[in-house]
Amino acid sequence: MIAAYASVSPDGLSDFNPGSTLILTVNNRHARRILAELSASLSETRRVMAVPDIIPLSGWLAQAADQLSFIPGSELASHTVDAFGSQFLWQRVIADVESDHALLDVAQAARLAAQADHLLDEWRIKVPAELETAEYQRFQVWRAHYRAMLADMDLEDGNLAYERIHGAMHGGLLSLPFTTLVLAGFNEVSPRFSSVLAAMQAQGIEVLALDSRQQKAGDLRRVAAPDPDHEWRMAARWAADNLRRHPAGRYAIVAARLEADVVLAHRSLRAALGADAEGRPVPYNIAVARPLAEWPLVRAALAWLRIVAQFAQKKYCAPADLGQALLAGGCAGDAREAPGRAAIDAFWRRQATTRVSLADFRRLLERHAPSLGAAWKLCEDAWPDQTGTADIDAWTRRFRLWLQALGFPGQAGLDSHAYQVVEAFDSLVDRLARQAPAVGPSGFSGAVAMLSRLARETPFQPQRDPGARLDVLGFLESEGGRWDGVWVLGLTDDVLPAVPKPNPFIPLAALRQANAPRATPDRELHWAQTMYDALLACAPEVLLSHALHEGESELRPSPFIAGLDIAEMAAQAVEQGACALEYVLDDHGPALQAGGKTRGGIGVIDTQARNPLWAFVKYRLGASQMVDYADISDQNARGIFLHRAIELVWRMVPDQQGLRDLQADGRLAGLLEQALRQAADECLQDYGAALRSLETARALRVLEEWLALEAARAPFRVRDVEQSYQWSHGPLELNLRLDRIDELHDGRLAVIDYKAGDSDIDPRPDWMRQRPVGLQLPFYAAVLAGEDQAVAALVLARLHARGIQVKGLVDGDYGLDGLSAVNEWPAFAGYTWDRLMSEWRHTIESLAREYAAGVARNESLRPDDIRFCDVLPFLRLTEEYRHAD
Structure with missing residues (x-):
């Protein structure tokens, strides 16, 4: 109730003359609530009731502006802009005025400027010269330009329209069609609104305040929860138990941070409420607008x-x-x-x-x-x-x-x-x-x-479901409501009272002097006390809860509830319906049937080594994350282009001698230009001329440096380029595609794989582990190569503008720096080349048998193994399982 005006009880509203009474509410929500309460008072003896006009303050201001537009001399603008149009103009003004100064966020500056403009007029804030800050002075420049723009465009925003109505009220231009005004939901009255009400009283209008004071809860309890997640589950279980025990009752959960917790709220409520007798989800209303x-x-x-x-x-x-x-x-x-x-x-x-x-x-x-x-x-x-x-x-x-x-x-x-x-x-x-x-x-x-x-x-926000008996609301939405029971959660010391948020464009001293909202700790404390008192009057039973921890942060209760004893039994009662969960560990799928085609090539074996469940989901179930849309600057496009250019070169050059002949005759540059042009036509068709020229020039430098290394190594002949191979093991059939295979001067083979990225390509961490990964080259060397032509070199070549890098294993000296002998790697000390090939063959065949048998364990040797996993939701990494001792 507002102390300056006489009060009227809600029951007394029906006694007023509806034709000469206006009920003015703080917002639309209060208007709907009062109308619902009046409708609820109908009975068998009184089935019809004439209801006075019930509108929010914003609606009445719009009506007054319409009325004023028909009065000569009111000097209204031709058009009124709403909040969106006003923000648009504020942004335009600030961008124009600050064109020589970079602002980090013009939109945020416009929002704060519009708020400051309204605060100055609504709370009649005066800023003496000695209190002016640089921010306030700059805001005044913006405000002057904004008002001038409105005048030039013959526009008026909501704040100026309110000022015009205020002036018309005091000038006697507006004749109001009611004799009684009832204020509903106003916990305080700003100076401008108070002045408007005074003008109404001067015209003989009786101004009353609706007395919404209700009896405070008789059953008041404080509940402490371990964390916010547990707190929501407790509140949801409490609501479900009450709805079952009292089918005609109405209950509410009031949350301090409902917008932030809305997903958690839905999950907790659906789990606790379940379904009704007909199998439909129990309805509830959640007051969150998206x-x-x-x-x-x-x-x-x-x-x-x-x-x-x-x-x-x-x-x-x-x-x-x-x-x-x-x-x-x-x-x-x-x-x-x-x-x-x-x-x-x-x-x-x-x-x-x-x-x-x-x-x-x-x-x-x-x-x-x-x-x-x-x-x-x-x-x-x-x-x-x-x-x-x-x-x-x-x-x-x-x-x-x-x-x-x-x-x-x-x-x-x-x-x-x-x-x-x-x-x-x-x-x-x-x-x-x-x-x-x-x-x-x-x-x-x-x-x-x-x-x-x-x-x-x-x-x-969709309209409220009238059949729902549970409401989930924020603090403001709950004010003035009445239920049979209310659970208020999230009452920590940073929520009630909240931290002040003074407008930065108005000096703090001026805000404090005007007692403007959100400006000072005292103002926030007063608002918090008012809200807390309103919450306690919402129902005869009120539970007030807070979490003790959130993540690693320790939380403290709001000072309003810190003095209440913690009701331990309340926390236990809401959990009594919980039941123990049973866990079934099923890490095997059906065995692979013979004759079925398996997509993925060597990726099947590689993924099985990284995480068997990943391999099963991706290649057996066919599930994987949808690839993202291509980007014109995508590194993969550059790699495809470079791979294609190298392939074209070695399809035209049969061996090292041919390469040296081209260098000697000066014909290599023309061949490279031809290969790059064809590769660009195939792979860079979406690139513009300038970007395509830059990529081609970059690729040319990379190819020239790589071919210089190729010409200096031991003699070789290119046997295969981008060749596909097929391998079978039991019911598993895989296809493998290799970038290049060279026949060396001693008749053995070198397998080469190109990498176009700039990351390190050292294969030691992958190839020396118990379940090796990155298996394309080891797979060919150990499994596919025939006895008549054994593999003697596994070459990873990083082709990048920052430099060429070669890594891998070699059994001999073939003139490529960067390759290592087997016994130079710690895990293979004392190994011969043949022994390493034999072990790799055994490991690869073992992984193939695992996959074919349906092994789908959710385990990885190291976190990086699933860094690029495209079925992560299936791995359910956030769940904890109870394992037998």
Whole structure:
């Protein structure tokens, strides 16, 4: 209750004349709550009730502004901009004024400036010259430019509109259609609002305050939980037990950090509440609004508009943007053609496509998603001559037309939440159209970006489920509510009271003098005390909980509850329904059947050595992480280009003597240019001319340095380039592809594998371990090579602009520096070459038998083994298993 005004009880509201009474609430939530309470008072004897107008303060200010616009001499601007338009103009002003000074975050500066502008007027803050700070002086420059821009554009923001209404009230320009005003939910009244109320009283209007004071809880308990996760589970179990015991009761969980804990809240509640007698999940309402842009249908609409913008302006589009739209759906053939749209997206990822032409996109749609293809043609037919610069309201009309042509929001029936989302998005488009006076003309991409930004800044929450008897709310949402029982969690000393957050553009001394909100510790303490008292009056039973630890941090209880005894029995009671978990360790799958093809080549054996479960999931179950979209600067594209160029060179040069002849005759440069040109045509087709020229020049330097080493080594003949081999072991059949195999001067072979990255290629850590990895070269040397031509050198060659590096093992001297003899490696001391080959052969065949037998243990020798694992969720690394002693 506000002490300055006489109070009225909630029951007394029905006695007022509804035609001359206005109930003014602090927000929409309070307005709905009062209306619900009045409706609940209906009975068999009183089935109908005339209800006075119940509107929030913001709604009344909008009504007053509309009324004022019809009064001569009110001097209203032609247009009023909302908070989004105001932020847009603040950003424009700050960017213009600070064009010679770099600001880290113009958007954040604009938000704080708009807040400071409102605070100065709402709390009538005066800043004497001796208190002015450099930040305040700079803000005043921005404010002057902002007000001048509004005047030049004949615009008015919400703050200026409020000031105009304030002046009209004191000037007697506004005649109000009510004689009684009831304030509801106002714990305090700002100086500007107080002045407006005083003007109303001067006109003879009676101002009252709704007395929302309720009796404090009779059953008040404090609960301490080990951590926030346990605290949520305890609260959820308490709610589930009460709902079962009292089917007609209404309960609430109030969380200090609900937005941050919303995922944990859903998980805990679903586990605790379970299903009803008909197998449906027990409903509950959780009062957390997400940005509208995060809701699936809105995300789909924005994605489609982005690709329309790209195609209409450039005639091509990035696969990542196309994939986002295709996977989001919300279009013609939504559910029916979802597999086809996913296949298109997967095709671009596998092919490392960096951009898609409009013609290619049409062809893929015709093949995989014909319904969408027909809708896309309608959309294309609608955009000619409609993609140039236009006012934002014209863009919104075009957006609706194109989305309608694409079949948005899809052909399936919408459930309640989806229907509400579509309605909210439609309202959002209308709101964007109303920004036209502030925004002015915009290009296509700019208009789509503005709609996306507005969707990100607009919170949305579906309407409350009326059948739910459990509400999950934040502090502000709970104020004024009434339930049969409430659990308040998260009451630590950094939450209640919270840390002050004074506006940096207004001097702290001025904020303190005006007693502005969020400015000082005393102000936060007062707000916290008011909130705490309101929480204690929400229900006859109130449980107040806090966590003792969060991670490695020790937490302390809020000072408001620190004096209460901890109810140990309460914490135990909510856990009594827990049951012991049973663990079954199953690390074997079915054995591999003969005749089945296994994809992956040597990767199967290599992955089995790193983690058997990874190998089973990837190659037996066929599950793996979807590869990311290709990037034009992707290092893999550079490696593919370099590999292809070297392959072309050695397909034209048969041996070392041929290489030396080309060098001697001066023909090597022409051959390299030819090979690089062909490789670039095949691998760098998406590169621009400048980038392609740079990559070709870089590759030329690398090839020249590598071929100089090749010419200086012992004589050799190139036997195979990019050759495929097949190997069978029991039911397992694998294909292997090697970069190059040379026949050396003594008739033995050298196996060469190129690496294009800049990381160290030393194979010792991989090849000397008990279960060796990086097995491509050892696999060939130990398993595939025939007895008539044994392998004598395993060569890893790093080809990079920073330098050529050669590593590996060799049995002899073939003129390549960097190769080591077997006995030079610690793990192979005393080994002969043949013994090492024999052990590797035994290890590889053992790994092959493991894989074929279905061994799928979830174990790795070292953390780096799964560094690049593409099935990590299957490994469930965060779970702890109880093992037998």
